[in-house]
Amino acid sequence: MGYGTGILFGAQPSWDARVNYDGTGPVSIDQDAVLMLRVREGDQASFGVLLQRHRRPVFHFLCRMVQNQAVAEELAQEVFLRVYRSRSTYEPTAKFTTWLFRIATRLALNSLRDGKKEKLQDSLEEETPDGTSRQLPDRGRTIEQEMMYQARLREVREAIEELPAKQRAAVLMHKYDDMEYSQIARVLRCSDSAVKSLLFRAYESLRFALAHLV
Amino acid sequence: MECPSKREDSSEVLISYVEGSLSPSAQIAFERHLEACGRCRELTAAQQELWAALDTWAPAELSADFNERLYERIASEESSRPKWAERLTKAGLAWQQAVPVVAACAALMVVFLWRGPGTEPGVYFGEEAVASQGRGPQIEQVESALEDFEMLGQLDFRSVAESALRKKI
């Protein structure tokens, strides 16, 4: 699922000073920012819409960042709790998703720094929280192919885990959330060129780490 | 086409090609280049393989009760807010509902009283007039900010900020 739509809403005093509104073409409205403004006015239903819309991408991002489902859920809850807490002072000075992922990234980086990560035990059959085992989708693979596939997946996850935290965040936002360099830069509070540098180094490291899988 | 692998920004073209975001003409140019450049073919193949590998990574699903637990936390926080904070919020909402005209008049006052940036030299902080209309920060906020300023002052980021400011000019 990607976030390709919407641009800066309005021209307010900057919450993110590096955001520039280049003014090309008519002003587009960030629908999520509109919803958040309604939340600011007391519209709880709009918060529900935002939650439904963004909880999965945020959770998936956090899952891949911290590589622990339980921690990722806890962090995802915290993201939306903070969004809710900030409702009365919300100002749409950046895309809503930029703000959202900024919070998520900050929480993930703090979590990683605090060492709350626990190695996720990977297996062909995983226990879901309700105790039923998760059946992997049948891709027409033999057992041997399936085991190779799982081993490869493990290597991918380990290679991602080896990346410095900010490189990891940049890759995840770029690859799985379809964010452009400029939005990633705003999330990570760095320049576009710094993001490119982060990403290119990350992909280079990943290519090297996974070269033997080719 | 200049060989991307010889440029520092080679990865950008490569990544854009693999993710399919190159313009049609750039894509054609790059594919033509690939026919002639072994190094770029290697890098492209490696990036495509990486992309495919990353595509296989499907994370877990959210718990079914995620929303429910979140709302419970929100409700718990809301119910533990001090009564005075609740009264302030309610008063604020009542005010907002009861006097929209006052808000519009206040905004009109801002229009007439507004002095744009750069028209007034900075006094202590800031260069713009603030139409606060009698409302200022809570004194506790000011206290807290002053404490922060005092602590931050120890770091002496002045030289750092100066060079950052110079870069922006």
Place this chain on the structure above:
Amino acid sequence: MRATYLIAALALMLCGGPEFAQGAQGHRGGVVSNRRSPEQEKTPVDEFERMSPEQQEKALAKLPPERRKKVEAQLAKLRSLPPEQRAALRQTYNRLSEFPPERQQQLRKALQKFGSQPADRQEAIRQELRQLSGLSAEDRAVRLKSPEFRSTFNHGEQQIVRDMADLLPAR
């Protein structure tokens, strides 16, 4: 509620109409005219300074004498700083304020720890931060993991530097 929105929108149009129109017409040039730079973003202290003397007095009168004395001393000290130093402080304060509350508390603790270091170690940390400020985010990360950095600072000091690095202006 809708009436409130309509009237507020009307007021906003009157206040910000020119800027929106400029944007809609495709005004180029980067920053729109009413956007504040980080140096200009108001802090609670700025807002306090903009209050009338009567309002300031009224606000200060709410404080017990000891706290009032401290606030007045801090204000006086701030007012005596050169403009560029005030601007730098405001920038750093605004960066601190943009973090989530929990992270702000962590950073404040780190600042307190910094303040309790011996003078020579404080200067060493300041020096390190000045060097880090000239690096990109990526290079900062490399530096903070380097053996040279680890051998220059003990574990506690390393953590202070890492925390304070978050307050550095981005490159």
